[in-house]
Amino acid sequence: MAPIRVPTDSDISQHSSDDEPKTSFVIRERCTEPENKPVWKRFITSQKWIPRWCRQDPAREFGLTTTLMVLCSWSSAVTAANLFYTYPVLNKAAESFNVSYQTASQIPQLLQAGYGVGILLLCPLGDVFRLRPVILTLLSITTITWFGLCLTPSFHAFTALSFIAGFANVSPQLLFPLISSIAPPHRRATAISIVLAGMMMGLAVPRVVAGIVTQYTHWRNIYWAALGTQVLTLSAMFLLFPDFPRPQPETKNFLQKYTHVARDIARMTVTKPILAHGCTVTFLINAAHASFWTTLTAHLAGSPRDFGPLQIGLFSLIAVGTTMLIPVYSYLVIERFATYFASTIGLVYAAVSIAVDAYTGNALSIGGPIVQALGIDLGIQIPSVAYRTAVYRELPANRANVIFTACAFLGQLAGTSIGNAVYAAGGWAKVGTFHIALTGATLVVVLARGPKEEGWLGWRGGAGLRLDGGLSVEKGEEGAAVAEAKV
Template sequence: MWKRFITSQKWIPPRCRQDPTREFGLTTSLIVLCACASGVTAANLFYTYPVLNKAAESFNVSYQTASLIPQLLQAGYGVGILLLCPLGDVFRLRPIILTLLTVTTLTWLGLCLTPSFHTFTALSFIAGFANGSPQLLLPLIGTVAPPHRRATAVSLVLAGMMMGLAIPRVIAGIVTQYTPWRTIYWAALAQQILLLLSMYLLFPDFPRPQPHTTNFLSKYTTILRDIFHLTTHKPILAHGCAVTFLINATHSSFWTTLTAHLASTPYHFNPLQIGLFSILAVGTTAVIPLYSYLVIERYATYLSSSIGLFYGLISVAIDAYTHNALKIGGPIVQALGVDFGLQIPSVAYRAAIYKELPANRANVIFTACAFIGQLVGTSVGNAMFAGGGWERVGTFHVVITVVTLGVVFSRGPREKGWFGWTGGAGVRWEGVEVETGEGEEELGLHVHEVAFVGCVVVSAIRGAWSSQLASRQ
């Protein structure tokens, strides 16, 4: 009776029900719904950043102790991705996502009510654990999207997720300036309830990915084994995991320590000013889908990734080693580099991985590495800031970015092994057909492509330098 109850089509709105005469494909409405869902759920992980100092005062703990809240949220998110997202290859997506959203909503109610710091941190871990629905939506989009538009479709959903990283920092700062800090948690609860209703009414009931031929435990353990097998046998996935781990460590370290940096000497920013500072990330996030369409879908993964990394490296170095000469311009320059330049490789490698491997299984380990990186970045960044201030944090970011570039350039686009450049340095992405003249190699290094790459790199350097001059003036 219970099985019939949960599998009955009667509880699903007619437009979302499975129908043998039609197939759910990629539509604009599906992309928008998935992007909004990714944004709302990702936002749950970042509301606390601009209010950590207020939360520390409320719970009567130190700032470093209060930083356990985002660390446990991220840890729970990473564990949830590893253990819950493989269910996307066992059960239908719709009931899984609705269940996770329901658990997150109930847990969030506890975060709004509890007066205990220990209970708050425990519930934060549970909320992060159940907050993995975006990582079920990303491989879905990567699967239903046509190959020539996969990077753009994925980047749009990722853009929604990254908006969920940026906008909460703005809203939390504004709300906390005029109301108690926990007000933002009540607002997040209202958004979570609205998302749950929207997904119930609009999200299609996609069929089970594979026939149910074995028992659940056997299939689940097989999927987990396949996930680790892919990581140790597929170089593109292993390199992508290393890259996303490193760039997410940098991203998380920057935004965690930025709150303490802006709240201390010489800025003494209040939560409103700290939150408004994060509005920079909204603009950079909006550019990433355009970059994906113009660059990532057309050019090799190493090329599109390295352009962003070089831009990020220059931006971080300008802020780290000018010794406050740029004043507030320094953190602004670094924020632009971190939120745009260091997010580009994640989109590029994700598109390449979805092209070659089973999307859901590869996404589990890829995203788990991303949020383990955030956990490590939050912890190491706080330790760096406590031990050496903002300059030491910048040095940490520079080192991580250089190491990331080393990983990117350790394997060429045509290399079949783990390291090397066998087959040459093709600029064009293998999935894009290129019209070539007589005598030209289809994936060779053409003059107009070299010019394009040069213009992008020069523009990035010029933009960073212009920001420096403007700040000095």
């Protein structure tokens, strides 16, 4: 690349207009600024560490491509899987560390706790720094930590590293807002659903793979396999993930920018009706989803089925099929109809599926849980995509996503705790009633606010069943512009 010549004072004096000296001054400042940076900062921010095809270039703009969408979906699947490898191997880990099963349960608890803290503290960084270095740093921390999990013989070190791994394991929550901001408004729901499908695959597949690997080999092998996929993901992101521009001008120091973003997130929670409704919906549906998959293990392992760990793990493959259907539904329904309508179809389907299983006893045998699994995984996840799309259309995506993810995490914790208690007290039918109650409550929230309502409750402006193509796209572009300006 030819060096940029810095204009001299004589060059500047030859221009009589006010604009030219300003331009020359900007060029001079841009050329001399790196020299004023500390050596370590120049080393870290150097473009030499970025592949040529991923570097920022004023002549082009990084858009949504098939490669980028597949890369983000794969990364979300691998990263989400890290949170669930440990569940099928807890008994083996307890024996290896010579601790009780109850003590070994601290491993997933600390892993999830670290993840929750990471959502609150690390996700706002997507509005402070360039996304590529943030994601690569988080993936690197997770990879290094995971290597320690594969080797350490100490239970205390293992639990501490699990917390760190969970803390840094939040990169998928930075990819959702990115995909939303660069996707065409009329294809935003499909793009989001593809990345969400990847993350859902990461929730389902590890339980099956971990169960199979643990049954025939040492339990640490699943951690080594996870390390391999993590290294592969880090390499792919380094080679293919574009260096998107910094979301904010460099007008504040880090603490000021971070505080501003955190304060804006808190303000949006109580001032934006669409976000409040979306967060309530995601809390309720995640509570139902977590409750089902937690209590299903006890239900299948009990009489009369008496399933083993491998059979229970294979049951999770149902979720793989349903995640493939969500992008199809997004393309056919969510992108064409109002959020409340698309969500209602999914919720009604879920409620019927749950009722068929919960209130037929053993009449359907294994068919009952399969029917409910289809309803829970497909019908209940549909409102998540619909409301993410609606919220991202109107608000800065990354900041809204921090609140969304935090509510989803809290819903999972509540659903796991309450679902176990309900199952212990009343069995599978009572758990089904609990899931129907959650689905009904979600439906009430969805129908409490119409698509054209600007306030908290009501249907002012009418139902607006179908999205108007021109208005929806225009509103989406406006929302993206607002998001870009704010972020």
